[in-house]
Amino acid sequence: xxxxxxxxxxxxxxxxxxxxxxxxxxxxxxxxxxxxxxxxxxxxxxxxxxxxxxxxxxxxxxxxxxxxxxxxxxxxxxxxxxxxxxxxxxxxxxxxxxxxxxxxxxxxxxxxxxxxxxxxxxxxxxxxxxxxxxxxxxxxxxxxxxxxxxxxxxxxxxxxxxxxxxxxxxxxxxxxxxxxxxxxxxxxxxxxxxxx
Numbered sequence: 001x002x003x004x005x006x007x008x009x010x011x012x013x014x015x016x017x018x019x020x021x022x023x024x025x026x027x028x029x030x031x032x033x034x035x036x037x038x039x040x041x042x043x044x045x046x047x048x049x050x051x052x053x054x055x056x057x058x059x060x061x062x063x064x065x066x067x068x069x070x071x072x073x074x075x076x077x078x079x080x081x082x083x084x085x086x087x088x089x090x091x092x093x094x095x096x097x098x099x100x101x102x103x104x105x106x107x108x109x110x111x112x113x114x115x116x117x118x119x120x121x122x123x124x125x126x127x128x129x130x131x132x133x134x135x136x137x138x139x140x141x142x143x144x145x146x147x148x149x150x151x152x153x154x155x156x157x158x159x160x161x162x163x164x165x166x167x168x169x170x171x172x173x174x175x176x177x178x179x180x181x182x183x184x185x186x187x188x189x190x191x192x193x194x195x196x
Contacts, residue, residue, distance in 0.1 A: 003044045004053075005098075008072065008080040009105040011054060017067040018042050045070060053079050080105070085113050090124035094171045107182070115182050122175040125168060137161055 010016060010024065022041050045068075048054045053076035056068040072080065084106040090096070099121055106114040139154050 003040055004048055005083055006101055007041070007044060007048065008053070008076060008083065009101060011070060011072045011076065012080055012105060012109070015069045015071040017059065017069045018045055019067060021045075021070075048076065051075065051079070081109065084110060084117075088117050088120050090121050092128070094125055094128075094168055111182060111185065115179065118175055118179045118182060122172065122179060125172050125175065129168060129172070133165065 006025075007021065010021065016024070018041055025041065045054060049056070049070075052073055054070045055073050056070045059067045059069045061067060084102060088099070088102060090099070099117070102117055103114070106117050137157060139150070139157050141148075141150050141153075144150065
């Protein structure tokens with residue numbers, strides 16, 4: 001996932017200053033990408049400006065440095081649409097940040113592209129489950145380090161597999177529900193958040 005895609009998505013909703021984008025990335029943005037350094041935001045904005053994707057106005061501020069407030073241009077909107085309509089390639093890790101970032105904007109801009117996105121992810125996960133779920137997960141030991149308990153090591157591997165299987169199953173169920181809603185164009189029924 002490219003930072004420019006995250007920024008295109010954010011700027012599609014409203015103008016942001018570089019500082020506000022950095023602030024968002026350090027809070028809510030952690031769920032999209034956790035390894036973005038604040039200097040990358042400004043470098044990416046500069047590249048996006050060179051490409052004609054964003055423009056800025058200077059917001060004069062008292063007792064603080066002036067801020068550049070960025071907005072998408074027509075070229076930026078075209079780049080955003082080209083990205084959300086481009087082929088999506090799932091990764092082996094489910095709930096990947098690229099999927100999440102695409103999903104958050106694609107649903108709002110192009111329902112058919114959102115259906116393709118969710119269908120691609122769902123099909124990939126179902127194939128992944130079919131080929132990986134029941135494979136032999138026996139841990140092989142050949143001259144293990146002293147103190148390594150083979151029984152506990154296998155037990156730990158089985159626990160991680162159980163957690164992963166349950167998580168993927170929840171992900172698949174969520175994707176199926178989202179796909180049903182997209183196909184029905186049902187954007188009103190959002191279930192209440194789960195309580196801990």
